[in-house]
Amino acid sequence: MPDIDSANHDAASRMMAARPILKGVARASDVIPEFGERMLLHAGPPIEWERMSGPLKGAVIGAAIFEGWAQSEAGAIILAERGEISFDPCHHHRSVGPMAGVTSPSMKVYVVENETHGNVAYSNLNEGYGKVLRYGAYAPEVLEKLHWMNDEMAPLLAAAIEEAGGVDLRALLAEALHMGDEGHNRNKAGSILFLKALAPAIAKVATDRKTEEDVLRFLGDNALSVLNPVMAACKAMADAAHGVSSSTLVTAMARNGTDFGIRVSGLGDEWFVAPAETPDGLYFSGFSSIDANADIGDSTITETVGIGGFAMAAAPAIVSFISGTPKDALDTTLEMYEICFAEHGHFTIPVLDFRGTPTGIDVRRVVELGITPRINTGIAHKEAGVGQVGAGLVRPPIEIFERALVAYAERYAL
Amino acid sequence: MPDIDSANHDAASRMMAARPILKGVARASDVIPEFGERMLLHAGPPIEWERMSGPLKGAVIGAAIFEGWAQSEAGAIILAERGEISFDPCHHHRSVGPMAGVTSPSMKVYVVENETHGNVAYSNLNEGYGKVLRYGAYAPEVLEKLHWMNDEMAPLLAAAIEEAGGVDLRALLAEALHMGDEGHNRNKAGSILFLKALAPAIAKVATDRKTEEDVLRFLGDNALSVLNPVMAACKAMADAAHGVSSSTLVTAMARNGTDFGIRVSGLGDEWFVAPAETPDGLYFSGFSSIDANADIGDSTITETVGIGGFAMAAAPAIVSFISGTPKDALDTTLEMYEICFAEHGHFTIPVLDFRGTPTGIDVRRVVELGITPRINTGIAHKEAGVGQVGAGLVRPPIEIFERALVAYAERYAL
Numbered sequence: 001m002p003d004i005d006s007a008n009h010d011a012a013s014r015m016m017a018a019r020p021i022l023k024g025v026a027r028a029s030d031v032i033p034e035f036g037e038r039m040l041l042h043a044g045p046p047i048e049w050e051r052m053s054g055p056l057k058g059a060v061i062g063a064a065i066f067e068g069w070a071q072s073e074a075g076a077i078i079l080a081e082r083g084e085i086s087f088d089p090c091h092h093h094r095s096v097g098p099m100a101g102v103t104s105p106s107m108k109v110y111v112v113e114n115e116t117h118g119n120v121a122y123s124n125l126n127e128g129y130g131k132v133l134r135y136g137a138y139a140p141e142v143l144e145k146l147h148w149m150n151d152e153m154a155p156l157l158a159a160a161i162e163e164a165g166g167v168d169l170r171a172l173l174a175e176a177l178h179m180g181d182e183g184h185n186r187n188k189a190g191s192i193l194f195l196k197a198l199a200p201a202i203a204k205v206a207t208d209r210k211t212e213e214d215v216l217r218f219l220g221d222n223a224l225s226v227l228n229p230v231m232a233a234c235k236a237m238a239d240a241a242h243g244v245s246s247s248t249l250v251t252a253m254a255r256n257g258t259d260f261g262i263r264v265s266g267l268g269d270e271w272f273v274a275p276a277e278t279p280d281g282l283y284f285s286g287f288s289s290i291d292a293n294a295d296i297g298d299s300t301i302t303e304t305v306g307i308g309g310f311a312m313a314a315a316p317a318i319v320s321f322i323s324g325t326p327k328d329a330l331d332t333t334l335e336m337y338e339i340c341f342a343e344h345g346h347f348t349i350p351v352l353d354f355r356g357t358p359t360g361i362d363v364r365r366v367v368e369l370g371i372t373p374r375i376n377t378g379i380a381h382k383e384a385g386v387g388q389v390g391a392g393l394v395r396p397p398i399e400i401f402e403r404a405l406v407a408y409a410e411r412y413a414l
Numbered sequence: 415m416p417d418i419d420s421a422n423h424d425a426a427s428r429m430m431a432a433r434p435i436l437k438g439v440a441r442a443s444d445v446i447p448e449f450g451e452r453m454l455l456h457a458g459p460p461i462e463w464e465r466m467s468g469p470l471k472g473a474v475i476g477a478a479i480f481e482g483w484a485q486s487e488a489g490a491i492i493l494a495e496r497g498e499i500s501f502d503p504c505h506h507h508r509s510v511g512p513m514a515g516v517t518s519p520s521m522k523v524y525v526v527e528n529e530t531h532g533n534v535a536y537s538n539l540n541e542g543y544g545k546v547l548r549y550g551a552y553a554p555e556v557l558e559k560l561h562w563m564n565d566e567m568a569p570l571l572a573a574a575i576e577e578a579g580g581v582d583l584r585a586l587l588a589e590a591l592h593m594g595d596e597g598h599n600r601n602k603a604g605s606i607l608f609l610k611a612l613a614p615a616i617a618k619v620a621t622d623r624k625t626e627e628d629v630l631r632f633l634g635d636n637a638l639s640v641l642n643p644v645m646a647a648c649k650a651m652a653d654a655a656h657g658v659s660s661s662t663l664v665t666a667m668a669r670n671g672t673d674f675g676i677r678v679s680g681l682g683d684e685w686f687v688a689p690a691e692t693p694d695g696l697y698f699s700g701f702s703s704i705d706a707n708a709d710i711g712d713s714t715i716t717e718t719v720g721i722g723g724f725a726m727a728a729a730p731a732i733v734s735f736i737s738g739t740p741k742d743a744l745d746t747t748l749e750m751y752e753i754c755f756a757e758h759g760h761f762t763i764p765v766l767d768f769r770g771t772p773t774g775i776d777v778r779r780v781v782e783l784g785i786t787p788r789i790n791t792g793i794a795h796k797e798a799g800v801g802q803v804g805a806g807l808v809r810p811p812i813e814i815f816e817r818a819l820v821a822y823a824e825r826y827a828l
Contacts, residue, residue: 178594178731179602188589188593189593195610196606199634200631200634203620204627206617212617213617216613216616325767326765351730353739353741
């Protein structure tokens with residue numbers, strides 16, 4: 001009989017002791033050498049082209065054009081249909097990406113190192129709001145912005161991060177949670193803390209005045225600037241907790257727009273998968289729930305480590321974006337304590353008397369109580385090429401936790 | 415019989431309709447032409463040298479050396495004792511200053527214009543934490559920093575604000591209140607929103623790379639950067655509500671370290687004054703309540719217009735700085751609704767279901783209920799030359815509201 005509580009204590013302690021530092025920006029294929037020719041990473045558990053939802057297909061089309069593998073939507077689709085593009089989850093490569101999460105070999109990624117345990121994680125650059133690749137848009141202006149980010153912004157950020165000696169993302173997140181962020185769907189404070197951390201270094205190392213000005217504006221005006229470094233930080237924290245024998249704690253939750261998958265610390269690299277739900281929320285003008293794609297993205301790595309939806313009590317203003325009332329935000333956090341093993345030692349919520357956020361989802365409790373995690377998310381249009389249509393809340397299907405528990409019982413011969 | 419409610423409605427509406435825009439940075443004597451030779455502005459109601467407290471005397475000494483009127487502490491004291499320096503409240507010159515509030519003719523000030531009603535207000539530049547003039551310190555490094563701010567930072571800020579087309583401080587404050595600030599003692603979010611607003615323009619107009627880097631760092635690392643522009647914005651809003659015949663709303667609360675004074679909209683420029691209380695709060699290492707000076711500063715202009723202590727429910731994390739619990743912060747705001755005439759139309763508190771902050775202190779209610787305003791403040795050492803020793807809460811003496819009400823009854827022959 002495994003000592004599950006002891007294993008979970010180890011896993012949760014490792015998750016919270018992890019200290020992710022943003023170390024730099026690099027070309028994806030340089031830091032992820034297993035990147036194959038014409039290979040793309042995507043959010044969520046594994047999926048083949050045929051089963052991909054509209055926004056993921058749209059991001060694949062855009063990435064194929066971005067890489068120069070195709071010149072048009074039609075050309076990109078032919079490549080994908082012929083199997084000439086290979087696909088692998090970001091999560092299989094120490095990486096995470098919001099929404100479609102599509103990361104191609106020449107895209108720049110943030111490099112985050114967990115200084116406590118030495119593991120590394122990556123995430124692509126955030127494009128801001130509007131028509132963006134991660135929501136499945138691939139119009140010329142989407143790709144133009146991606147090229148600017150990759151060729152102009154990324155080198156300046158790389159130099160500035162080095163000049164600044166890195167950015168302590170756990171400290172940044174802890175502070176942002178005291179400034180009305182929950183770290184997933186609301187990163188207003190975190191993004192300007194990120195700007196604040198880098199601005200002097202950007203001024204020092206910039207060689208082109210216009211790029212400097214544009215990057216300072218882009219980082220400051222994009223209230224999601226820090227989401228991707230934060231997600232890489234969360235991945236580094238979650239990975240630190242993965243692989244603890246006998247632990248029932250969830251170490252990954254991710255959606256590819258078709259399926260929702262989880263991984264469990266004591267169950268190796270197996271994904272437990274079921275069809276993803278469609279989020280409920282508020283829609284941008286001109287859109288409604290009939291436009292919504294099923295839940296998509298690796299950004300649930302935030303909830304996996306105790307922030308995002310789990311920290312919504314810290315972010316009451318978010319309800320104007322995702323629907324609901326400040327009381328709902330508070331109740332969401334309180335409910336999550338029911339299914340979590342620990343309270344975070346670094347991430348605290350002022351209105352709850354600085355109580356640590358609910359951290360470390362225990363599949364036993366999820367199944368026993370019938371309470372699934374609450375996830376705070378953007379909503380993508382279900383068709384390729386459109387983009388974001390709203391934001392709201394969603395839960396994973398409970399079957400994946402049940403399946404994980406069955407697998408656990410088999411694996412540990414309970 | 416005056417229609418008091420109608421007058422208060424007018425005054426509160428003017429206060430909330432005011433739209434203060436940061437327009438620039440100028441030399442104080444250029445925008446305040448009534449600045450006399452060897453004249454200093456100070457916080458609070460009028461006071462002569464002999465009755466000034468330690469921190470105000472310290473700031474006067476520092477300003478006299480800063481201006482070159484004296485070469486030493488002893489020389490500055492002789493000038494002051496001989497009556498060769500004249501003193502006038504900031505409030506008499508459309509101006510406000512935190513803590514000692516000492517503003518000398520050559521100091522640079524923020525220029526804020528209320529675009530709704532056309533009135534203008536000023537405040538000096540914020541020096542950050544540590545040994546600073548506004549807390550009565552005047553060591554060489556204090557004056558050196560002031561010279562850098564005045565000669566290097568101010569011209570760059572002036573050019574950047576012009577390039578940016580001004581900064582909408584009401585919008586900034588509204589956003590900061592959704593990010594855990596209360597706008598007086600906690601301006602963490604506001605200060606980096608200020609950095610965000612100016613950073614691209616700073617990059618565009620800076621002519622010296624080192625100054626640019628230093629200014630971006632100074633603005634970002636000083637969690638009070640925006641306090642002084644915010645105070646000038648509050649002064650512009652309060653002044654818009656001043657002079658409404660029959661109104662019983664408070665349009666200024668200010669302390670000079672010895673006395674606490676208020677002005678009332680319908681009672682002209684008369685100050686109602688009584689000895690200031692000493693704040694209760696948390697002290698920095700090595701200091702205690704025996705070191706504390708009485709309440710000092712014009713920063714109570716924030717509470718006067720519905721933020722600061724009145725908006726503490728928006729800023730639960732502040733209790734780690736000023737003492738108390740998040741519940742106390744909430745209760746402080748709830749109590750202030752009892753004595754306020756209105757709820758702010760622009761400044762809202764997410765956790766209270768986006769209720770407007772309590773705005774427009776009604777002297778009638780203060781006296782009737784025996785509830786005085788709650789003020790969130792820094793604490794200065796009582797001796798000249800030391801600086802800040804803590805932060806906490808304080809209330810004005812109730813006598814000044816009683817006296818104002820008596821004066822009101824006489825004035826309006828009630």
